[in-house]
Amino acid sequence: MAEPDTIQTASVVQPRPPLIDVEGLTKRYGALVAVDNVSMQVAEGEVRAVIGPNGAGKTTLFHLVTGVVPTTSGTVRFDGETITGLPAHTICQRGLSRTFQLTSLFPEMTARENAMLAAQARHPRHWLPFGGKPVFEHARATGDKALEQLGLTHVANRPAGLLSHGDQRLLEVAMAMAQEPKVLLLDEPTQGLSVEETAEAVDTLARFLESARITVLLVEHDMEVVFRLAHKITVLHRGGVIADGSPEAVKADARVQEAYLGGME
Numbered sequence: 001m002a003e004p005d006t007i008q009t010a011s012v013v014q015p016r017p018p019l020i021d022v023e024g025l026t027k028r029y030g031a032l033v034a035v036d037n038v039s040m041q042v043a044e045g046e047v048r049a050v051i052g053p054n055g056a057g058k059t060t061l062f063h064l065v066t067g068v069v070p071t072t073s074g075t076v077r078f079d080g081e082t083i084t085g086l087p088a089h090t091i092c093q094r095g096l097s098r099t100f101q102l103t104s105l106f107p108e109m110t111a112r113e114n115a116m117l118a119a120q121a122r123h124p125r126h127w128l129p130f131g132g133k134p135v136f137e138h139a140r141a142t143g144d145k146a147l148e149q150l151g152l153t154h155v156a157n158r159p160a161g162l163l164s165h166g167d168q169r170l171l172e173v174a175m176a177m178a179q180e181p182k183v184l185l186l187d188e189p190t191q192g193l194s195v196e197e198t199a200e201a202v203d204t205l206a207r208f209l210e211s212a213r214i215t216v217l218l219v220e221h222d223m224e225v226v227f228r229l230a231h232k233i234t235v236l237h238r239g240g241v242i243a244d245g246s247p248e249a250v251k252a253d254a255r256v257q258e259a260y261l262g263g264m265e
Helices: 058-066 088-093 111-122 129-149 165-177 195-212 223-229 247-252 254-261
Strands: 020-029 032-042 047-051 073-078 096-098 183-187 215-219 232-237 240-245
Touching: 020 058, 032 047, 032 058, 032 232, 032 240, 047 058, 047 223, 058 073, 058 088, 058 096, 058 183, 058 215, 088 096, 096 165, 111 129, 111 165, 129 165, 129 195, 165 183, 165 195, 195 223, 215 223, 223 247, 232 247, 232 254, 240 247, 240 254, 247 254
Parallel strands: 047 215, 047 232, 096 183, 183 215
Antiparallel strands: 020 032, 020 073, 232 240
16 A cells, blocks of 8 residues: 655744843933833844943933833833833843943952852842852852853952952953843943953953853943944934944944934934
8 A cells, every 4th residue: 555645844943032122112200201112122142232322321221121210111021021010130030130330249258259149149049048058059150150251260269349440340240140141231341441451351251252152232332342242233312222233234324423423413
């Protein structure tokens, strides 16, 4: 008896949804619109920068995505789930870690202890005093890995307050990575650094991003840093998006040039 003909159908590969999906996000402070109907997507593995002149709404957008301030309207979805309105610590526990413009460390504790505390905060038993031996060992291993990723192993036993400003900024990134996030948000990681410190920090960040292959949302004022690190760029001006695309396309965009030269009305 002849075998029946088999029909082979090509499977349809559905594209993965974005890891961060911001839709119509708006923040008003009375008559001031700090973020105006911003929509943006960040794909898994992408390094996306948010840039714009001073007062464009970049940090406010970060605060909205991470739950630091409440939204006026709009939606933020993270890994397919709506996180709009959730407390900042809950969003962090779900796998979204961030740094801040102003360095926030425990200066009298060592770099290793700072990284360990950050790692412990993500552990299910973080509420116990160092969680007992298993939590302690996990926190130490995870913290040490993060320090190594950011090139800080050689200063692990130094008090954080005695580190150079450049190393303190990198330690903040290591603390965020010690929480084993799905997405890392970096808010002005080179702020306050000298030209030499910025160059060293960017080299370290570039190596780290290449090896870690983590999804990153980056706010940065230094355009050389942005064009060195970012795959895609979203440009804000007066709270709204005026450009979105590759570094090359954004660099050539007349609206972006006008915004930075102060020509947009």
